[in-house]
Amino acid sequence: MTATAPITQDMLTIPRKAPEGLPNLVGMTRDAMREALIAAGTPEKQAKMRVGQIWQWIYHWGVRDFAQMTNLAKDYRAMLAEKFVISVPEVVTRQVSEDGTRKYLVRIAGGHEVEIVYIPEEDRGTLCVSSQVGCTLTCSFCHTGTQKLVRNLTAGEIIGQVMVARDDLDEWPIPGAPKNETRLLSNIVLMGMGEPLYNFENVRDAMKIAMDPHGIQLSRRRITLSTSGVVPEISRTAEEIGCQLAISFHATTDEVRDKLVPINKRWNIAELVEALRSYPKVSNSERITFEYVMLDGVNDSDDDARRLIKLIDGIPAKINLIPFNEWPGAPYKRSSNNRIRRFADIIYKAGYASPIRTPRGEDIMAACGQLKSETERGRKTKAQIAAETGL
Numbered sequence: 001m002t003a004t005a006p007i008t009q010d011m012l013t014i015p016r017k018a019p020e021g022l023p024n025l026v027g028m029t030r031d032a033m034r035e036a037l038i039a040a041g042t043p044e045k046q047a048k049m050r051v052g053q054i055w056q057w058i059y060h061w062g063v064r065d066f067a068q069m070t071n072l073a074k075d076y077r078a079m080l081a082e083k084f085v086i087s088v089p090e091v092v093t094r095q096v097s098e099d100g101t102r103k104y105l106v107r108i109a110g111g112h113e114v115e116i117v118y119i120p121e122e123d124r125g126t127l128c129v130s131s132q133v134g135c136t137l138t139c140s141f142c143h144t145g146t147q148k149l150v151r152n153l154t155a156g157e158i159i160g161q162v163m164v165a166r167d168d169l170d171e172w173p174i175p176g177a178p179k180n181e182t183r184l185l186s187n188i189v190l191m192g193m194g195e196p197l198y199n200f201e202n203v204r205d206a207m208k209i210a211m212d213p214h215g216i217q218l219s220r221r222r223i224t225l226s227t228s229g230v231v232p233e234i235s236r237t238a239e240e241i242g243c244q245l246a247i248s249f250h251a252t253t254d255e256v257r258d259k260l261v262p263i264n265k266r267w268n269i270a271e272l273v274e275a276l277r278s279y280p281k282v283s284n285s286e287r288i289t290f291e292y293v294m295l296d297g298v299n300d301s302d303d304d305a306r307r308l309i310k311l312i313d314g315i316p317a318k319i320n321l322i323p324f325n326e327w328p329g330a331p332y333k334r335s336s337n338n339r340i341r342r343f344a345d346i347i348y349k350a351g352y353a354s355p356i357r358t359p360r361g362e363d364i365m366a367a368c369g370q371l372k373s374e375t376e377r378g379r380k381t382k383a384q385i386a387a388e389t390g391l
């Protein structure tokens with residue numbers, strides 16, 4: 001390495017793909033980055049400080065070019081450019097819905113594709129992030145669950161989704177400009193493709209990066225992880241991530257939940273509810289969100305609403321009713337508006353908030369449960385789903 005080694009990356013051609021073999025700094029924990037810098041020749045005594053500097057460039061300023069890291073010596077920058085990359089997923093397509101929702105299809109290593117959805121609201125902007133390519137689970141109402149090919153996303157690919165969205169929203173701070181108090185991307189929900197608790201470590205590391213006070217700086221209260229009910233990982237989520245928790249509950253008897261959310265056969269409603277009881281205290285969060293998809297004639301009766309109230313008794317909770325979003329070949333229908341309102345009313349009268357989630361971005365297939373990569377489409381047939389779920 002010499003002081004004149006070429007620095008090949010520049011902001012106009014933001015590197016989107018990691019050249020073979022070079023480690024990507026995006027997604028490394030602070031500890032991992034420190035180790036990597038030491039292995040690349042950084043004196044041990046300086047390593048922590050260098051991590052702090054590089055971290056701030058990448059996650060606070062959104063810089064992708066080592067040459068711009070002006071508080072580092074020139075040859076140190078050249079060394080970094082030779083040994084590392086700063087790489088985020090490549091945006092393949094970007095669609096904007098009539099309601100302002102944006103959907104990005106991004107490509108990651110191996111040519112896989114995942115979807116990210118940005119949902120602007122009056123008081124916030126929420127990014128719905130994917131944790132896996134596809135999903136190993138086969139919830140019978142979920143489009144993602146029909147996609148066969150699955151791999152876990154790396155921490156870099158998960159936090160990279162947030163960085164891609166900030167690029168598109170043009171939301172990296174400008175040096176010297178006053179701090180923007182209202183953020184366009186103010187919340188993250190792990191509600192895209194995949195089961196986040198089947199990719200625990202990578203999701204945890206990525207969310208730690210999102211929360212780091214010297215970078216993207218999102219409060220843990222603005223991050224919500226949604227799980228279908230991977231019971232053994234719930235206490236770890238409280239202890240090691242501490243974010244808000246949402247549970248894809250969707251049914252009030254094991255018989256129906258076994259069919260809708262097949263992971264219920266492994267950990268049933270009683271075990272799930274038990275695991276949830278200690279979550280708010282351990283994570284110091286206010287309440288758990290129970291997601292409940294409204295399927296016509298399947299889980300939407302008055303009795304269901306009453307059973308739901310009984311089941312969650314004693315858990316600080318909010319029940320988020322999700323009108324079913326249809327997708328080609330889906331075996332269900334959305335409950336009528338009257339039915340959803342009546343269900344919401346029963347829950348509300350029992351003292352729980354029961355907001356009905358407005359479907360967003362339906363015209364671009366960006367709504368809950370509609371995500372599925374075009375390239376991996378159609379791998380599982382309706383018959384396969386029926387065989388897997390018994391429906």
Ligand code: SAH
Nearest residue numbers: 142191194195226227228248291325368369
């Ligand atoms: N795998 C995780 C997170 C992703 S799904 C989980 O299951 O929790 C995000 C939410 O959308 C979940 O509550 C899921 O059950 C719901 N969902 C899936 N398909 C849907 C559909 N077609 N219509 C409405 N909601 C759906």
Ligand code: SF4
Nearest residue numbers: 135139142145194228
């Ligand atoms: Fe996977 Fe969640 Fe879809 Fe179930 S609802 S198949 S867990 S992404």
